[in-house]
Amino acid sequence: MGQGQEAPAEAVLDKYTREGGWVFLDNVHLMQGWIPKLERKLEIAAETAHPDFRCFFSAEPINGAPHANIIPESILQTCIKISNEPPSDMKSNMRRAFAAYTPEQCDRPSTPAKRVAFRAILFGLCFYHSLLLGRKKFGVGIGTGSGSGLGFCRGYSFNMGDLTTCGDVLYNYLEAYLDIPWPDLQYMFGEVFYGGHITDGMDRRCCTTYLEVLIRPEILPVGNPEDPASWEAPKLELAPGFLAPVPTDYAALKEYIETSLPSESPVVYGMHPNAELSLLTSLGETLFKTVIEVSGGGGGGGGGGGSGENAVRQALESFKERLPEPFNMVEVELRVKDKTPFVVVALQEATRMNALLYEMKRSMEELQLGLDGALNMSDNMEKLAKGIASNSVPELWMSCMSTRVQEVYTLSAWYADVLRRHEQLLAWTANEVVTPHVVWLPGLFNPKAFLTAVMQTYARANKLPLDVMKFVTEVTKMTSPEQVTEAAPLGIYVYGLVLEGARWDREDCCLRDSKPNELHPVMPILAVKPVTADQFDLEGYYECPVYTNMQRANVYSPIVSTFTLRTQDAPTKWVLASVALLLQDDLA
Numbered sequence: 001m002g003q004g005q006e007a008p009a010e011a012v013l014d015k016y017t018r019e020g021g022w023v024f025l026d027n028v029h030l031m032q033g034w035i036p037k038l039e040r041k042l043e044i045a046a047e048t049a050h051p052d053f054r055c056f057f058s059a060e061p062i063n064g065a066p067h068a069n070i071i072p073e074s075i076l077q078t079c080i081k082i083s084n085e086p087p088s089d090m091k092s093n094m095r096r097a098f099a100a101y102t103p104e105q106c107d108r109p110s111t112p113a114k115r116v117a118f119r120a121i122l123f124g125l126c127f128y129h130s131l132l133l134g135r136k137k138f139g140v141g142i143g144t145g146s147g148s149g150l151g152f153c154r155g156y157s158f159n160m161g162d163l164t165t166c167g168d169v170l171y172n173y174l175e176a177y178l179d180i181p182w183p184d185l186q187y188m189f190g191e192v193f194y195g196g197h198i199t200d201g202m203d204r205r206c207c208t209t210y211l212e213v214l215i216r217p218e219i220l221p222v223g224n225p226e227d228p229a230s231w232e233a234p235k236l237e238l239a240p241g242f243l244a245p246v247p248t249d250y251a252a253l254k255e256y257i258e259t260s261l262p263s264e265s266p267v268v269y270g271m272h273p274n275a276e277l278s279l280l281t282s283l284g285e286t287l288f289k290t291v292i293e294v295s296g297g298g299g300g301g302g303g304g305g306g307s308g309e310n311a312v313r314q315a316l317e318s319f320k321e322r323l324p325e326p327f328n329m330v331e332v333e334l335r336v337k338d339k340t341p342f343v344v345v346a347l348q349e350a351t352r353m354n355a356l357l358y359e360m361k362r363s364m365e366e367l368q369l370g371l372d373g374a375l376n377m378s379d380n381m382e383k384l385a386k387g388i389a390s391n392s393v394p395e396l397w398m399s400c401m402s403t404r405v406q407e408v409y410t411l412s413a414w415y416a417d418v419l420r421r422h423e424q425l426l427a428w429t430a431n432e433v434v435t436p437h438v439v440w441l442p443g444l445f446n447p448k449a450f451l452t453a454v455m456q457t458y459a460r461a462n463k464l465p466l467d468v469m470k471f472v473t474e475v476t477k478m479t480s481p482e483q484v485t486e487a488a489p490l491g492i493y494v495y496g497l498v499l500e501g502a503r504w505d506r507e508d509c510c511l512r513d514s515k516p517n518e519l520h521p522v523m524p525i526l527a528v529k530p531v532t533a534d535q536f537d538l539e540g541y542y543e544c545p546v547y548t549n550m551q552r553a554n555v556y557s558p559i560v561s562t563f564t565l566r567t568q569d570a571p572t573k574w575v576l577a578s579v580a581l582l583l584q585d586d587l588a
Contacts, residue, residue: 001027006034017045020052029059029070039072088137089264093130094257100164103250113225114174119247124214127238129163135269138279141552149552150278150578156197166193186211200553202545209575219244239268270576272514315388320364324422326354332429341453342435346428352445356400408549408586438484438493442583451561454491458530470536471528473563478525491529498522501579510566520585542571549584
């Protein structure tokens with residue numbers, strides 16, 4: 001199915017409805033505008049069709065919106081449904097991947113040395129394919145709840161076609177070159193075939209890092225290719241404690257999959273065991289959220305004042321009482337003496353805060369009138385009442401916060417966050433609008449603009465073009481904003497971030513493995529320092545992505561920035577562990 005296939009599909013359906021026979025409509029998700037016609041034709045067929053008529057069709061989830069309603073409910077209720085998904089565990093994925101090849105294909109290369117190399121690299125390629133599929137269970141950045149971006153930031157449709165095509169490319173490269181072109185293979189696998197699906201930069205970095213670790217000369221056995229008895233086992237670990245196999249023949253590799261694969265755990269994927277906790281937390285939150293939605297909402301902790309409308313009235317009154325006054329932008333701008341980049345950011349933040357406060361006040365007053373019977377309840381009023389009742393952030397308020405952030409806080413936590421943001425802006429815009437010594441970075445609507453202002457200020461002071469500017473981050477010994485008594489000598493101090501996937505060792509001043517059950521350790525105060533591009537050196541540093549929340553850089557929330565964190569381990573370790581800094585601690 002696809003563009004222009006409407007008429008042929010309708011003709012085939014009409015013919016077989018009359019005469020009997022089987023019809024298969026492939027990829028109907030590509031024709032969502034035509035599906036209502038299909039629904040109507042199937043309704044008619046249910047009453048008048050030939051007894052031998054059967055209609056089959058397939059559909060795939062839409063990338064970026066896996067929960068979108070593609071097939072009408074009436075069709076789903078009357079048909080037999082079969083779901084075909086790749087397994088989530090390593091052993092099942094390895095069986096499935098290796099079964100795509102036959103013994104004849106493994107013996108296809110022209111020389112013994114090339115056959116050994118083909119089998120060894122093919123096993124590594126199957127392991128790579130299985131890692132990418134299994135990693136998805138830790139989240140693909142879609143949906144609400146914690147841990148939903150730990151695997152990948154987006155969902156990607158890696159499939160068996162990618163694997164078999166890479167196998168053909170591997171054979172062609174081995175036959176065409178005397179020496180194995182390792183960088184070429186890594187590029188073709190990671191950037192062209194599997195990388196062709198990937199749209200997020202950090203996901204691409206993760207996938208190419210897997211290839212750098214797996215597809216390398218150490219995966220080959222040492223010895224005479226024509227004499228397996230002389231071979232030494234490869235020294236390469238595909239996963240912690242799991243050595244690459246000796247590629248004697250197809251049967252030996254198949255047996256190795258059945259007997260030697262490590263037990264399923266996040267460690268196999270290069271992640272910390274705590275990732276399992278994030279996964280289980282996410283599954284639990286999704287379950288309870290679904291239960292609440294199916295049951296038509298839940299109690300928001302209304303207390304002793306009753307339930308239903310009374311609880312909404314009480315919560316609404318509480319929110320209205322605590323809502324702060326908007327900023328007087330005319331007065332604030334009159335106090336500005338020098339419109340520096342930091343002052344511009346402060347004015348933009350205050351303007352956005354005003355827009356949010358105005359909308360919150362207007363919608364709450366409107367809802368109050370609706371509850372009192374003075375106004376008819378509109379859709380927006382119903383949604384606001386439902387959000388207050390279920391303690392979830394109403395869409396109308398969330399859209400004023402950001403059009404791309406999918407909120408993971410409860411309404412009570414989100415409201416407290418708004419009040420704290422207002423408090424920081426109130427201190428910032430007082431007097432002559434001087435930038436505080438230390439800034440609560442999660443409290444900004446646009447933290448990326450603030451980090452850009454750090455570079456702009458330095459560039460203007462030193463008469464440098466902005467496009468040669470970068471910034472580095474140094475983690476200080478200070479742990480609370482009260483300890484900051486003066487402005488940073490260069491750049492700005494920020495705080496409020498948490499680390500996911502690792503922890504910060506305050507004694508050695510570097511990244512370390514997380515402690516058990518410690519998912520989001522709080523980072524000390526960070527110093528953001530502007531540097532020129534020629535001074536920007538990542539030696540001994542991990543380039544750590546900064547995200548708004550645990551959903552990471554999905555379709556709702558873009559990446560904020562990348563910070564540099566010192567490391568004594570190879571940066572690839574932290575890349576595979578999905579180590580990131582978060583502005584919002586979803587688990588707090």
